[in-house]
Amino acid sequence: MENLPKKVRSKKLNTRVDLTAMVSVSFLLIIFFMVTIELAKPKAIDLNLPSHNDEGCFLGCILNDESRVLTILLDDNNKIITYTGLLFAPIDAPREVQYGKSGIRKILLERNKKVLEYSAQRGRSGRGTTVIIKPSKNSNYGNLVDILDEMKISGINYYSVIDYYTPEESKLLASN
Template sequence: MQNLPKKVRSKKLNARVDLTAMVSVSFLLIIFFMVTIELAKPKVIVYDTGADRGCCDCPPPHHEENRSMTILLGKNNKIITYTGLPYIPIDAPKATKYGKNGIRKVLFERNKKVLEYSAALGKPGRGITVIIKPSQKSNYGNLVDIIDEMKIIGITSYSIVDDYTPEEEEKLLASK
């Protein structure tokens, strides 16, 4: 008999798959889809008028219009002010002038009324919001003067709107 080489047997390795990474990824995917489904649901904002609670002393539906005052700036230092909306103003449009006895007095009195009104509603410190609308014919100095008046009186909520003047406001600026 011949010397045959012995067969070398290889050792069997224990075949074990590590699934830790796969479990982590699947949990991350589950959490991701749960969050995206929750965020995709439509949200509804409920408008509470107080009518269903029998609220008698609730403010009228458009009570925030009391807080807005519009200042129209025209040519030749013309100023027109009104409170509320242009088609249904709370205070009728009126012409005034620059200075201590003009626009400053109007702004101060209106702001005082609104602060008292807001305090009565339980929201103290909410003064007027002024919308400044310079026309194409007004000058830059008039705009600076109005902003100075805001600073003097302490009105912090104001906005300058350019290139938007409805027909009603154009007629107010054109009238004498």
């Protein structure tokens, strides 16, 4: 019994895995995805417009606040047509204007100033002009970006981009 071979036991190594780097990377990924999800949420304002019938007249509209609404129609060849109020009873008749400081920006600043003064006279703190931007199918993306830049420069906080044209607005674009 003395010459029996001894069992060879292997040494057990310490199998310790350092997960510090993995935890750091996972936290960075979690933060990255949380930020991208937050930035991907659409941001829009609510625009409440009265309903309209087939003739284009607005139902239930007493016409007491139409002076606050400025509509901008965008068409091809850098054409801009603006009017204030409702098209069938405009406060400012439709007219063609140009881009830039002496064109659309001047109109936006003047209209916003008038609306704010009118609100102050009535004892209400007004929120300024509401602009409805209507790009036609013929207008290009650059024109829309230019108008949105003009909204920012002019300090217009309430605006909406709508792709719906009334028949009267379509006729107005075709005639100019």
